[in-house]
Amino acid sequence: MSDRNDRTLPLQVLDALHEGVIVVDARRAIILMNPRAEQLLGRRWSPSVALADLFPDAAARAALEAAIAAGRATSQAFCHKLGEVVLEVGVSPFTGGGTGLGAVILLSDITETWKTEQERLRFVSMVVHELKSPLSAILNYINVILTGMFDTDPKRVREMLERCKIRGEALLDLVRDLLYINRREVEPVRKDAEDFDLCTVLGEQVDFFTVQTERHRIRVTVRCDAPRAMVRADRADLDRVFMNLLSNSIKYNRDGGAIDVRVSDADDGWAVAISDTGIGMSTAESEGLFREFYRVKNERTAGIPGTGLGLVTVKRVLSDYGAKIAFSSKPGKGSTFTVTFPKAP
Numbered sequence: 513m514s515d516r517n518d519r520t521l522p523l524q525v526l527d528a529l530h531e532g533v534i535v536v537d538a539r540r541a542i543i544l545m546n547p548r549a550e551q552l553l554g555r556r557w558s559p560s561v562a563l564a565d566l567f568p569d570a571a572a573r574a575a576l577e578a579a580i581a582a583g584r585a586t587s588q589a590f591c592h593k594l595g596e597v598v599l600e601v602g603v604s605p606f607t608g609g610g611t612g613l614g615a616v617i618l619l620s621d622i623t624e625t626w627k628t629e630q631e632r633l634r635f636v637s638m639v640v641h642e643l644k645s646p647l648s649a650i651l652n653y654i655n656v657i658l659t660g661m662f663d664t665d666p667k668r669v670r671e672m673l674e675r676c677k678i679r680g681e682a683l684l685d686l687v688r689d690l691l692y693i694n695r696r697e698v699e700p701v702r703k704d705a706e707d708f709d710l711c712t713v714l715g716e717q718v719d720f721f722t723v724q725t726e727r728h729r730i731r732v733t734v735r736c737d738a739p740r741a742m743v744r745a746d747r748a749d750l751d752r753v754f755m756n757l758l759s760n761s762i763k764y765n766r767d768g769g770a771i772d773v774r775v776s777d778a779d780d781g782w783a784v785a786i787s788d789t790g791i792g793m794s795t796a797e798s799e800g801l802f803r804e805f806y807r808v809k810n811e812r813t814a815g816i817p818g819t820g821l822g823l824v825t826v827k828r829v830l831s832d833y834g835a836k837i838a839f840s841s842k843p844g845k846g847s848t849f850t851v852t853f854p855k856a857p
């Protein structure tokens with residue numbers, strides 16, 4: 513095999529394979545390695561290369577040996593981690609010239625799948641954690657009430673029930689956000705999307721928040737510098753995006769503050785900028801803004817309810833439309849979130 517100039521068809525096929533192929537004989541000497549295997553393992557083949565050089569990990573070699581000894585093909589003998597690369601190693605044993613079992617070892621690069629799987633596991637463990645804390649808090653309050661120690665103090669009992677209600681509502685919000693995210697994962701963007709005028713959509717969304725803005729004496733202005741800013745999208749997605757951004761600009765604003773919504777014609781699409789005069793964020797605080805469950809924790813945000821899933825969802829939805837989001841923020845001054853949507857054809 514060392515002479516690669518002697519091209520036969522099987523060798524050319526091996527060279528072209530996307531999988532790495534290594535062939536070992538009954539003595540576990542390496543008799544063949546295709547270029548992909550050399551690339552994946554970062555070693556060139558030479559007659560002196562041993563299996564231990566390719567798989568320095570003793571446990572990996574033991575797994576290989578066990579798979580060969582089992583005498584039948586295993587598509588996944590084990591996973592092999594080499595720095596940033598994760599390989600799936602499969603083994604197909606064969607009888608080599610009556611001297612015992614040799615094997616074809618197949619290597620596939622599964623780094624991306626592995627990373628996605630790790631991400632998923634991390635997400636699930638975070639979800640469980642986020643569900644657990646409000647639920648424990650609710651049960652704690654109920655247990656205190658059930659001890660009967662406050663039976664003569666209905667005011668205290670009522671206070672505790674009110675806290676239960678707040679935590680219960682937060683829990684329900686969280687579950688709703690999670691359900692929405694999950695639905696987005698399994699359902700593709702709807703194909704029956706229509707064209708919508710961003711100015712109309714934003715006007716309606718702003719109206720929807722009138723009760724909250726009036727309660728906090730927040731003045732809202734919607735400016736349409738692009739009167740027919742048409743985008744092709746599922747209306748529910750547009751609502752989801754702007755509802756989240758507007759709700760943040762109210763929640764993290766100050767009483768008597770202002771919100772300025774501006775739709776304009778940017779070179780790369782229609783830009784919607786939502787500016788508030790709220791608590792803002794420092795650069796360090798805004799670092800994890802688009803990570804699941806991330807919420808800025810300081811004395812200004814204490815007591816403001818939320819799930820930390822809003823901006824994650826916004827970003828996720830926008831990416832389905834090739835739309836972008838950017839922001840700028842100053843602590844104590846306010847924030848501007850700008851969404852740029854591709855123009856409808």
Ligand SMILES: Nc1ncnc2c1ncn2[C@@H]1O[C@H](COP(=O)(O)OP(=O)(O)O)[C@@H](O)[C@H]1O
Pocket residue numbers: 756760761764788790791792793801806807808809813817818819820821822823824846847
């Ligand atoms: N307009 C804003 N002004 C200040 N902080 C903001 C603003 N929007 C978002 N944030 C910060 O980013 C965090 C994440 O926002 P989001 O994903 O919408 O979650 P939630 O609002 O449920 O906390 C918020 O908890 C808040 O700390």
Ligand SMILES: [Mg+2]
Pocket residue numbers: 756759760818822823
């Ligand atoms: Mg939010």
